[in-house]
Amino acid sequence: MPDLGVLAAAEAGMAVKRTALVPHPGGELAAVVAALLDGFDLVAVAANRIGDPLARKLSARARNRGAALIAVGPWPGAEVELSVARGRWSGLGVGHGHLTSHRVEVRARGRGAAARPRRTTFTLRGGTPLTPSSFEHMFDANTPAVRSEP
Amino acid sequence: MTRLLVLWCPDWPVVAAGTAAGLAVDAPAVVVSANQVVVANAQARRDGVRPGLRRREAQGRCPDIAVLQADVDRDARLFEPVAAAVEELAVGVEVVAPGVVAVPARGPSGYYGSEEAAAERLIDQVAIRTGAEAQVGVADGLFAATLAAHRGLIVPPDGSAAFLAPLDVRELPDRPDLVDLLRRLGIPTLGAFAALPHTDVTSRFGADAGHAHRLASGLEQRPPSRRRPPVDLSVTHIPDPPIDRVDAAAFASRTLGERLHSVLAAHGLACTRLAIHASTANGEDLVRLWRCADPLTPSGISDRVRWQLDGWLRGSNRPSAGITLLRLEPEETVDGHALQLELWQGGEQTSRAARAMVHVQGLLGQEGVLTPTLSGGRGPADQVTLTPWGDEQTPESPPDHPWPGRLPSPAPATIPTQRKPATVLDRDGGEVGVTGRFTLTGQPDEVAVDGTSRRVIAWAGPWPADERWWEKDNGRRRARLQVLLAEQSEVENQDALLLVRENEKWSVEGVYD
Known part of the structure; x- marks a missing residue:
């Protein structure tokens, strides 16, 4: 994700000091994600195409380390898929x-x-900063992927 | 006394900082630290800029001077290629300081016929490989050889004392007080200082002055060592069977790391630069140096060994046979007490994250992992400074100053790394531009990006950003426009874009999503 707007993420409540970016993992994507899962609680990865077995392996690793893996884009076998629609902006005349x-x-x-x-x-x-509670009421039971949202 | 060949890159901190900043070689530049000039290059010196001046004063004497910040890490990192270029031609390279390397003169001068020929070869080699300018000096002893390099001289054997005698006493390194005192005593040259009896100098001015006296006399700084020779601190492991799998490598690295650490600890040392050597059954030799800011802990050593073996065994040019010999050499050591970690420093999670980042850097290189810091600026990209993990995080511009005309919050969530051209059209299909007084030439009605055009339902701007107009090359004049594009159907998202116009062209600077 070389085009991530860090400033927007900071405004949304991301702790910039506790963030690291790997803009171009290149061919080492799997190794890089695996290494990051060892050290970080939350890893976001943007992969255009990811093979089914590899996705399964990385998901298993995330589960094993107690980390959350957020994929920007399709991810085979994801626990929860979130998408947005009907986005409406206000304030601009x-x-x-x-x-x-x-x-x-x-x-x-x-x-x-x-x-x-x-x-x-x-x-x-x-609006008001997002809190886990705005997500939690979406589900009857708390699935891990939802609780770990920032 | 060993005859040394010293290769010196003049004004290295300026060269390194200029290279990092992309400056022209012949532009006047200074490196400043704490608002004082530390090093000035030849162009700046011509205008009377001297080390020790205040920054303002330097800018006053040479208005178009580039002021660069001092950064020892950067100097050292950029100097590695120079050291490597020298190493290709001469063995036993020792980096004295960023900008200065020393090699024993006997080898290269014997090989290339004479010291002059060796010096010429090295200067050419460094220029071809790295583009850096260098001078070479040869003399007996490091001090004389360094001064010879400053002058591009080759001092004949046993001629160091005679070479040093007429030089100014101010050439003595790092001892401003002593130099000042000697000059006030009427001792202007190194030769006059050397003429004093050594015992008198030591008893009157202390041991440090004694060292300086030895230097001035053309002797080594320390008297011949009576200590026992330095012990071999390297540890070797001969794996049986040869390592060809990563899990075996992990096991070997753990024991090796602990062994090396205990060897070092027994001598009261800790390692800051570690060389990992491996030989394979087919006679391939692999070497990689790991340098780190903090002294390595046992787990730090074994992590690095494991990552390195990982990199070799899984890399694209993996060795053709298993690893049969593994050797760790501490290339640089510091006193062991430097290793005592602060009690409240870090914590398990932080160090876990740091390990992961160093691991990824092992896979992708130092620039592979970036850490963001918020900095000052007007555009969305200006307000974030990315530094490679491990370097000091300094924002490019102060974040707490007021930045009039700063983009209002919220910031765009996507900032394209590649410039994406856009066209903005008014109702009649004519292109909308921005005048010199920052007004739009028409009402935006349609925006086309990547060939698809969408209707504009709301817009605001142009927001002028006329930055750094007082600098000739860095000045940028831009105008920003926020547009909201109509949704294509009821369920689709509305897209909002931040467009920027520069040099008569619109491009997408940010996407609000």
Whole structure:
């Protein structure tokens, strides 16, 4: 993810001091993700194509280390898949103002307890900071992937 | 006394900083630390900029001077290629300081016929391999050889004392007080200082002045050592059967790491630079140096050995046979008490993360892992400074200063690394531009990026960013525009873009998603 907007992530509550970026893992993607899972609690990976066996191996490693693996893009065998739709911005007029808040509808589907697709609407940016509680009410049971959201 | 050949790169900190900053070689530049000039290059010196000046004063004397920050790590890192280039032609290379390498003169001068020929070869080699300018000096003893290198001289054998005698006493390194005192006593040259009896100098001015006196007399700094020769601190492991699998390597590395650490601890030392040698059954030799800022702990040593073996065994050019001999050599040691960690430092999680990052750096190189710091600036990309993990994190510009015209929050979540051209059209299909007074030439109605064009439903701007106009080369004049593009259907997202116009062209600077 070389094009990640670190500033936006910081505004969303990411602790910049406790973050490391590996912008170009290249051909060593699997080894890099495995190494990062050993050291970090939360690893986000953007992989365009990832093989089924490799994805399974990395998921197993994450589970084993108690780390959360967030894939930006498709990931075979993911516990929960989150997607956004109906994103609506407000604050910007015609020639005045600036973007202030972003309301989105988040859709979740997955396996196990999260198998039933759900959707909810909330303000992503500019509103009150996200808290785990805004996610938790989406599911009857707390699946690990959801609890570890930042 | 050993005859040494010293290769010296003039004003190395400036050269290194300039290379890192992408400056032209002939631009006047200084390296400053704590607001004082530490080193100035020849172009800056021509305008009267001297070490010790305040930054402002240097800028006053030479207005177009480039001011660079001192960074010893960077100097040392960029000097490695120079040392490697010298090493290709001469054995026993010793990096004295970033910018200075010494090699025993006997080998190369015998091989190339004469000391002059060897010096010429080395200068050419360094210039070809690294583009750095260098001078060579040959003399007996490191001090005389370094001074000879500053002058590009070859001092005849046993001529060090005669060479040093007429030189200014200020050439003595790192002893400003002593030099000042000697000059006030009317001792202007090294020769005059050397003429004093050694015992008198030592009893009157102390042991350090005694060392300086030895240097001035053309002798080695310390008298011939009466200690026993340094013990061999390396540890060797001959695995049986040969290591060809990573799990076997992990096992071997753990025992080796602990052994090396206990050998070092027995001598009261800890290792900061570690050479890992491996030989395979087919006679291949693999060597890699690991340098680290903190002294290595036993687990630190074994981690590095494991990663290195991992890299060799899994890399693209893996050795053709199993590893039959493994040797660890501490290349650089420090006193062992430096290893005592602070009680509240780090914690298990931090060190776990640090280990993971060093591991990834082993796979991808030092620039592979970046740590972000928030810094000051107006655009979204300016407000983040990325530094390779392990380097000191200093924001490029102070984050706590006011930055008028800073982009309002929230910031775009995606910042394309490649410039993505865009076109902004008004209702009549004409291109919308920005005038010199930062007003739009039309109302944006349509934005096309990557060939697809979408209607604009809201926009704001242009927000001017006229930055660093007082610098000739770094000045940038830009205008930013925030646009909200219409959704394509009820369930689709609205896309918001941050467009920037520079040099009469629009491009996408950020995507709000």
